[in-house]
Amino acid sequence: xxxxxxxxxxxxxxxxxxxxxxxxxxxxxxxxxxxxxxxxxxxxxxxxxxxxxxxxxxxxxxxxxxxxxxxxxxxxxxxxxxxxxxxxxxxx
Amino acid sequence: xxxxxxxxxxxxxxxxxxxxxxxxxxxxxxxxxxxxxxxxxxxxxxxxxxxxxxxxxxxxxxxxxxxxxxxxxxxxxxxxxxxxxxxxxxxxxxxxxxxxxxxxxxxxxxxxxxxxxxxxxxxxxxxxxxxxxxxxxxxxxxxxxxxxxxxxxxx
Numbered sequence: 001x002x003x004x005x006x007x008x009x010x011x012x013x014x015x016x017x018x019x020x021x022x023x024x025x026x027x028x029x030x031x032x033x034x035x036x037x038x039x040x041x042x043x044x045x046x047x048x049x050x051x052x053x054x055x056x057x058x059x060x061x062x063x064x065x066x067x068x069x070x071x072x073x074x075x076x077x078x079x080x081x082x083x084x085x086x087x088x089x090x091x092x
Numbered sequence: 093x094x095x096x097x098x099x100x101x102x103x104x105x106x107x108x109x110x111x112x113x114x115x116x117x118x119x120x121x122x123x124x125x126x127x128x129x130x131x132x133x134x135x136x137x138x139x140x141x142x143x144x145x146x147x148x149x150x151x152x153x154x155x156x157x158x159x160x161x162x163x164x165x166x167x168x169x170x171x172x173x174x175x176x177x178x179x180x181x182x183x184x185x186x187x188x189x190x191x192x193x194x195x196x197x198x199x200x201x202x203x204x205x206x207x208x209x210x211x212x213x214x215x216x217x218x219x220x221x222x223x224x225x226x227x228x229x230x231x232x233x234x235x236x237x238x239x240x241x242x243x244x245x246x247x
Contacts, residue, residue, distance in 0.1 A: 023221035030228050048201035051224060055208045058231040062145060063138075065238040070138035072245040073120060074130075 027051055105152050105230065110237050112148035117141065117241075143167065149234045159223045162211025 024044045031050050101107060120137060147167055153160040202220070206212035209224050 019218055020221065023218065023225070027221060027225055027228075030225055045201060048205060051228070052201055052204045052208060055205075055224075055228060055231065058228070058235055059208075061235045062142060062231075062238065065235065065242055066142035066145065067134075067138045068242050069117070069141050069238065069245070070134045072242060073117065073137065073141075074134065076245055 024048075106233050106237060108152035109149050109234060112151055113145055113237065114241070116144035116148060120144075145234055145238060149230055153226075153230060157223060157226055158215065158219060159210045159212070159227045166210060 021044075024047050028047050031047070031054050120140060146163060150160040150163040150167070155161050155164075202217070205224060206215070206220065209220065209227050212220055212223065215223060
């Protein structure tokens with residue numbers, strides 16, 4: 001999957017603009033910030049910006065949750081915890 | 093404990109991730125008291141938990157996606173380097189690496205996105221957007237499951 005140098009300026013032989021527009025609109029639907037606004041008025045750069053912010057937020061949440069889990073793990077008993085976690089996930 | 097009418101799909105990404113992650117967590121109980129302070133212990137374990145979370149999610153997705161392949165590769169090489177204790181030299185080399193990207197009409201946010209998504213540096217624009225969408229949904233699932241587990245422990 002090497003990236004070929006495009007012959008014309010801005011257009012590649014394999015990637016069309018329509019494909020990119022479709023994918024950007026798909027991303028729009030996934031990012032919660034943008035989903036609530038009217039989708040046709042959000043430019044692609046804003047979508048990419050919000051996507052980056054959203055992914056960064058998720059990374060930060062993973063860090064915080066790891067920290068929290070680490071502190072909690074120190075204080076509980078493993079055996080009963082496993083079974084009860086799985087039970088709680090099933091009944092979610 | 094009656095289920096709320098929601099059936100658990102044993103093959104869903106969420107279940108696969110949850111199972112692997114919980115298994116990894118259960119293996120982290122270290123009964124042997126470590127000589128370092130408690131904060132240090134909490135911090136090292138928190139790092140291990142974070143790696144386990146990303147690893148579990150990447151494994152649950154498998155090699156179907158470019159980002160999961162890239163993430164698995166990165167984590168495995170990092171683990172190997174960690175074991176061989178040549179970390180310092182490889183960190184220095186890592187900083188000097190220049191992202192050679194074809195800047196043909198790409199918006200500036202694309203560069204940031206490439207740094208955030210695993211394997212994004214070498215993807216073309218189309219694949220990058222596809223992988224980003226999949227990566228985002230998986231990350232959101234990961235966060236939700238971790239949140240559930242943490243809330244459950246906190247009770």
